[in-house]
Amino acid sequence: MVKLDASKIAWIIRMKEQGIKNAEIASVQKVSIRRIQQIYAQYRKGKQVPSLKRAGRPRKDVTAFERGIVRKAYERFRSNALYLEVIISRIYNLKINHNRIHAIMVSEGMSIEEYRKHTRKKWIRYERDYSNSLWHTDWHEIKDSRWKGKQLIAYEDDSSRYIVGYGVFDGASSENSTSVLDECVRKYGKPASILTDNGSPFTTNPDTIQNAPT
Secondary structure, eight states, X not given: OOOOOHHHXXXXXXXXXXXXXXXXXXXXXXXXXXXXXXXXXXXXXXXXXXXXXXXXXXXXXXXXXXXXXXHHHHHHHOOOHHHHHHHHHHHHOOOOOHHXXXXXXXXXXXXXXXXXXXXXXXXXXXXXXXXXXEEEEEEEEOOOGGGTTOEEEEEEETTTOOEEEEEEESXXXXXXXXXXXXXXXXXXXXXXXXXXXXXXXXXSSTTHHXXXXX
């Protein structure tokens, strides 16, 4: 069945006004006779060319709550829409499609494509030109009630914004920081440096990166 556009619908109405039979019009447009009848009946009822409705469900506007969650998650993890979709689902117990997240990021100037076109922000001073030059990491308390009291740590590559690893624990500690780091290094190799907030879970063992397995 051929999809009709506005010009084809207008042509169908003109042919009907000229007395052309439904079967002939349907044959030319490769649609059913019933469809021709529906279009013309709608036209006669409103005396105007029927407008095409958008297929599928109507798109829901982005809410202020969704925008705030995406902004908060991005400020914490500096990741792309695909990873933020997973992070938001697990930490905030909220389902937001990555395409919707990307649209929010673009409108807020957070997407990689967008912020490179504008004046560089202060946090971009930490960006490096190649992967494994610098990893960011930090501990965060999970807000989801199902994980009440749990602490999340994530390691992110500064250049690619890729989350190289994460872990969920009962508490933030240097041992837990190191265990996740060791797994990240085993998978992706040792970074040149790691940027932390200098909290006790990281400063207790300052030689962590030097001693990490290769």
